[in-house]
Amino acid sequence: MEKITQLTEAGLFSRNVPRYTSYPTAPQFHEGVAAGSFDGWVKSLATGSKLSIYVHIPFCERLCWFCACRTQGVKSMTPVEAYLDILKVEIAKLARTIPDGVTIARLHWGGGSPTILHPKHIDLLMEWLRELAPIDPDWEFSVEIDPAAVNGDKLDALVRNGMNRASIGVQDFNEKVQKAIGREQSFETTRDIVEGLRARGVNSINLDIVYGLPHQDAEALGKTVAKVIELNPDRIALFGYAHVPWMAKRQKMIPEDALPGPMDRFNMFNQAYAALKAAGYVPIGIDHFAKPGDSLAIAAAEGRLRRNFQGYTDDVCTALVGLGASSISRFPQGYVQNRATTNAYAKEINEGGWSATRGIAMSPDDQLRARAIEMLMCEFAVNVPALTAEFGSVAETLCPDLHRIASEYPNFTKFDGEVLTILPEGFHLTRIIACELDAYHTTAAKHSQAI
Numbered sequence: 307m308e309k310i311t312q313l314t315e316a317g318l319f320s321r322n323v324p325r326y327t328s329y330p331t332a333p334q335f336h337e338g339v340a341a342g343s344f345d346g347w348v349k350s351l352a353t354g355s356k357l358s359i360y361v362h363i364p365f366c367e368r369l370c371w372f373c374a375c376r377t378q379g380v381k382s383m384t385p386v387e388a389y390l391d392i393l394k395v396e397i398a399k400l401a402r403t404i405p406d407g408v409t410i411a412r413l414h415w416g417g418g419s420p421t422i423l424h425p426k427h428i429d430l431l432m433e434w435l436r437e438l439a440p441i442d443p444d445w446e447f448s449v450e451i452d453p454a455a456v457n458g459d460k461l462d463a464l465v466r467n468g469m470n471r472a473s474i475g476v477q478d479f480n481e482k483v484q485k486a487i488g489r490e491q492s493f494e495t496t497r498d499i500v501e502g503l504r505a506r507g508v509n510s511i512n513l514d515i516v517y518g519l520p521h522q523d524a525e526a527l528g529k530t531v532a533k534v535i536e537l538n539p540d541r542i543a544l545f546g547y548a549h550v551p552w553m554a555k556r557q558k559m560i561p562e563d564a565l566p567g568p569m570d571r572f573n574m575f576n577q578a579y580a581a582l583k584a585a586g587y588v589p590i591g592i593d594h595f596a597k598p599g600d601s602l603a604i605a606a607a608e609g610r611l612r613r614n615f616q617g618y619t620d621d622v623c624t625a626l627v628g629l630g631a632s633s634i635s636r637f638p639q640g641y642v643q644n645r646a647t648t649n650a651y652a653k654e655i656n657e658g659g660w661s662a663t664r665g666i667a668m669s670p671d672d673q674l675r676a677r678a679i680e681m682l683m684c685e686f687a688v689n690v691p692a693l694t695a696e697f698g699s700v701a702e703t704l705c706p707d708l709h710r711i712a713s714e715y716p717n718f719t720k721f722d723g724e725v726l727t728i729l730p731e732g733f734h735l736t737r738i739i740a741c742e743l744d745a746y747h748t749t750a751a752k753h754s755q756a757i
């Protein structure tokens with residue numbers, strides 16, 4: 307009980323804080339960093355750089371009410387094909403701009419539902435992407451699979467084009483929960499896709515579970531976690547439902563009075579965490595799990611875990627270039643995001659320009675704080691000697707902040723003058739503690755619940 311009181315006082319059940327998939331966070335992006343920065347940053351990529359490419363497909367056959375992704379529902383392939391035509395132009399312009407000697411080491415298709423694409427579209431999109439830059443022989447190509455918009459032919463097309471990782475959203479298998487979030491998907495449907503992927507040689511499969519959904523309780527979530535474990539995925543993500551109807555209008559369909567409260571969310575998370583650990587999964591960062599031999603678990607054990615827009619990763623590419631409407635690119639110099647709507651994105655690409663419209667150039671202080679926050683989110687520690695090795699003596703400017711954090715969170719952290727460590731008791735406060743290193747954070751920005 308005492309621990310709950312301390313967590314309450316620290317704001318776990320009342321605060322809204324960023325997830326820190328980037329730092330500075332997206333609310334800090336501004337129009338002063340746009341197409342010109344994107345162009346210059348692409349051209350400055352050095353020979354030997356490895357690129358990660360993200361392709362956003364903002365269309366779905368169904369629109370699930372809980373989802374805050376930038377996507378739109380479509381009844382025909384006409385708008386999807388029109389969008390692909392624009393993507394082709396953007397990819398070709400990027401191919402002309404990328405310096406020689408850069409290779410592609412990672413490719414991720416997300417959305418929306420990339421599996422809304424038909425086999426002929428998948429073949430074409432990959433044909434264009436192969437023109438971008440040479441592909442590393444040991445590249446990773448991952449795709450978000452929507453069980454409602456995939457079939458054997460589409461899986462065949464993805465696999466023949468190199469897909470070697472797949473991610474499937476489960477959320478919760480409970481029917482009442484599924485009805486309340488507008489996403490009906492049986493266990494059997496999910497199982498068939500997992501088996502279909504494995505039969506085609508895709509052995510790296512991630513399943514997403516979401517806690518905090520309407521009508522969800524510990525029993526429903528417990529059954530879902532058990533069924534997910536039965537499917538034996540290599541990785542599992544356990545995300546908290548972010549109820550942000552002011553941003554994602556379709557979340558207005560979610561019955562707010564059926565949403566579990568913060569304490570229920572806390573208990574559900576803990577229960578799922580314990581069940582996944584007991585099943586042999588290694589906890590990764592704040593909300594991921596992986597089999598012990600999985601590359602993410604190995605990266606975590608070796609201190610190579612990183613954090614980006616897709617969550618936790620062992621991606622060490624120099625830059626991530628986002629293609630398509632609303633996608634965000636990350637360069638050593640900063641972040642830049644494409645126009646959010648497909649119409650505005652298409653207009654700018656058709657006019658021969660880039661669609662990058664807002665972003666942020668990172669100052670030396672941003673770079674330092676970004677790495678420190680990433681360390682906290684990945685390793686639950688900020689290691690000043692390691693930061694000094696990377697950034698020089700300027701890393702020591704963080705020490706007053708680290709001292710302050712240790713004195714403000716004495717039950718949850720400790721600082722020995724070199725390393726700030728989040729104690730196991732402070733695990734749930736990781737995002738809140740990361741906030742203490744965020745030079746931009748204000749309570750005015752609307753983020754998701756801390757738990």
Ligand code: SF4
Pocket residue numbers: 365366367368369370373374375377417418419452475489
């Ligand atoms: S959860 Fe997936 S299928 Fe549902 S709306 Fe979001 S992106 Fe589309």
